[in-house]
Amino acid sequence: MGYAPRKRNNLLVEKIVIKPIKKPFPIDNWFIAVITIYEVFCITTIVFVVIDDYQKVDGLSGSDIDNVGVCLAYLFSNAGISALLTAFFCFRLPQNHFKIGFYYTILQWFPLTVCIFIFNQQLFCGSKADLLKRKFIFSFHAQFFTIPLLIINTYISALAFLIISKLRPEYDGDDLYEVIYGGEGSSTKKIDV
Numbered sequence: 001m002g003y004a005p006r007k008r009n010n011l012l013v014e015k016i017v018i019k020p021i022k023k024p025f026p027i028d029n030w031f032i033a034v035i036t037i038y039e040v041f042c043i044t045t046i047v048f049v050v051i052d053d054y055q056k057v058d059g060l061s062g063s064d065i066d067n068v069g070v071c072l073a074y075l076f077s078n079a080g081i082s083a084l085l086t087a088f089f090c091f092r093l094p095q096n097h098f099k100i101g102f103y104y105t106i107l108q109w110f111p112l113t114v115c116i117f118i119f120n121q122q123l124f125c126g127s128k129a130d131l132l133k134r135k136f137i138f139s140f141h142a143q144f145f146t147i148p149l150l151i152i153n154t155y156i157s158a159l160a161f162l163i164i165s166k167l168r169p170e171y172d173g174d175d176l177y178e179v180i181y182g183g184e185g186s187s188t189k190k191i192d193v
Contacts, residue, residue, distance in 0.1 A: 030160040031090055037153040038083035041146050045076050048138040057135040064128055068136055071119045078115065079150070082108050086157055098165035105157040112150065116143065 049072055082105075089101035123133045123140055133140060 030156055031087070034086055034153055034157050035083060037149050037156075038079060038086075041079055041149050041153075042076065042083075044142055044146055045072070045079070045139075048142040049076075051138050052136045055135055055137075057131050060128060060131050060135060064132060065135065068119065068122050068132060071115060071122070072136075072139060075112070075115045075119070078108070078111055089161070098161045101161035102158050102165060105154050105161060109154060116147065119143075
C-alpha cells in the first residue's frame with residue numbers, strides 16, 4: 001500500500017545540530033547606568049556643598065549651619081550606602097532573592113524623603129530661614145536636579161531587580177526548549193523568545 005521503506009533509520013539522512021545562542025540578561029547596562037547616576041548625584045552634591053560652605057552670610061551661628069550641614073551629610077551618605085548596596089545585591093544575592101533588592105530600592109525613599117523635608121523645612125520655616133536660604137542657595141537649587149536623578153535611579157534599579165527575580169532560577173542565558181511528549185514520537189522543539 002505505501003512506498004515508505006521498512007527501516008526508519010533510512011528516513012533521517014542528515015544530522016541536525018542545535019547550537020544555543022547565549023542571550024544573557026543585560027545586567028551590565030543597567031548596573032552601569034545606576035552607578036553613573038549615583039556618581040553624578042554625589043559629585044553635584046559635594047560641589048554645591050563646598051561652594052555653599054565658602055559663602056559668608058552674617059547673622060548665622062555655627063549650630064544653625066551645622067544643622068543644615070548634618071542634613072546634607074545624611075543625604076550624601078544615604079546615597080552612597082544605596083550605591084554600595086545596589087552593587088552588593090547585584091553580585092551577592094542569589095537570583096531567586098532579587099526581590100529583596102526590589103523592596104530595598106523602594107524603601108530607600110522613606111529616609112530620603114524625610115531628609116529632603118527637613119532640609120527644606122530649615123530653609124523655609126524659622127527665624128533664620130532667609131539667612132539659611134542665602135547661605136545654601138546652590139544646594140537648594142541643586143535638589144531640583146538631583147532629586148529627579150534619584151527617582152530615575154530608583155525606577156531603573158527596582159525594575160531591573162523585579163525583572164531578574166521573575167526569571168527562572170535555572171535560566172543561564174541559553175535558548176529555551178519545549179519537550180513534546182507523544183509516546184514513541186517524542187521530540188524537542190526550540191521556543192522563539
